[in-house]
């Protein structure tokens with residue numbers, strides 16, 4: 001049966017140039033597009049490990065609908081050609097792990113701003129649609145975080161809910177290099193918005209709020225560098241797999257809302273297939289019902305991992321570390337991130353579905369199946385020598 005959009009029109013198969021397709025979000029989006037649609041994907045990245053299962057063998061049912069192009073968008077003249085022969089470009093490429101923002105601020109700014117410029121330019125000049133991935137970090141800190149600790153206004157949603165069209169973007173000082181990422185993302189958002197206003201670029205900007213699930217980042221020493229620091233899901237998974245305490249940065253008091261990657265991908269597919277409803281908009285994509293402090297996340301992950309692995313938790317499951325020790329000089333944090341859902345609800349009728357417990361259960365089952373054996377071997381190796 002032909003697929004129809006939200007207005008009942010038949011959806012025509014399109015060619016999508018997906019930059020950063022080999023990453024966490026890209027791999028899930030490619031999977032969705034291959035298994036549920038007839039669209040073609042030109043998958044651009046420097047790595048393809050996370051989409052290998054979609055590329056090989058040749059007998060896969062979507063054979064011919066996904067092509068991998070190994071290229072670095074910093075310096076490859078093939079990029080314009082790929083954008084020109086596509087109907088839509090989706091840009092996911094970025095350095096987006098907080099451990100890099102204060103330690104590699106130049107790479108972070110180049111990756112999130114300078115390297116994205118040609119993508120925006122080629123889309124604008126060739127009249128091609130662009131879906132650009134920004135971040136919830138563009139909101140920075142909440143207004144409420146500047147109120148006295150005991151102020152009753154801190155409980156008022158007007159002081160913390162993050163709204164695309166009215167909330168300000170509040171970053172720390174320039175020495176707090178943590179904000180290099182958020183600031184670069186904000187400037188590229190403004191540039192895209194201006195290309196829309198002045199030159200008619202057809203764009204959608206996505207602000208993901210902590211999307212998590214299988215294939216996120218890497219487990220240090222197994223499929224990534226031993227000294228690498230991934231995002232919190234992979235940090236805590238690594239600690240659980242190795243039976244080490246989970247490290248709570250500055251007491252784990254910061255709050256986040258986590259959304260299951262599969263719910264979030266549904267929202268992106270709606271944007272892809274409903275251009276008239278998605279173009280010209282900036283969308284928060286998150287799950288306002290899944291808010292926890294980082295400490296609560298650690299406790300829940302410990303409980304869930306115990307359930308899925310059948311192993312009892314260690315005696316002291318968490319340990320406090322300072323942000324300076326964990327991330328180094330120049331780290332700072334967003335205090336609280338609850339997305340307002342009014343705009344995405346109105347335009348695309350989308351809502352997230354999966355509870356934090358359920359998404360952790362499926363994700364930690366995946367982590368255990370994928371890594372437990374390799375970790376056991378890695379731990380056994382040094383003593384065997």
Ligand SMILES: NC(=O)c1ccc[n+]([C@@H]2O[C@H](COP(=O)([O-])OP(=O)(O)OC[C@H]3O[C@@H](n4cnc5c(N)ncnc54)[C@H](O)[C@@H]3O)[C@@H](O)[C@H]2O)c1
Pocket residue numbers: 019020021022023024025026044045046047071072073074091092093094095096111115133134135136137207208209210211212217
């Ligand atoms: N996962 C989240 O919760 C989240 C939250 C906010 C924003 N985002 C944004 O979503 C996008 C995707 O995030 P992700 O979680 O999938 O990250 P990811 O690191 O898993 O994926 C990014 C991909 O881009 C590729 N890439 C980076 N620079 C490149 C270059 N110069 N040329 C070619 N490929 C390049 C990387 O190899 C990687 O595969 C990013 O723009 C990120 O800032 C993600």
Ligand SMILES: O=c1ccn([C@@H]2O[C@H](COP(=O)(O)OP(=O)(O)O[C@H]3OC[C@@H](O)[C@H](O)[C@H]3O)[C@@H](O)[C@H]2O)c(=O)[nH]1
Pocket residue numbers: 096097098134135136137208209210230231232233235236246247248249250252254256294333334
């Ligand atoms: O081992 C850890 C890792 C992280 N943390 C804390 O956990 C919280 C979440 O950390 P994450 O690594 O997931 O990163 P953040 O939520 O701060 O930022 C992320 O948000 C949106 C995206 O743009 C990026 O993917 C990333 O910047 C932070 O408060 C961090 O300090 C720990 O307490 N312990």
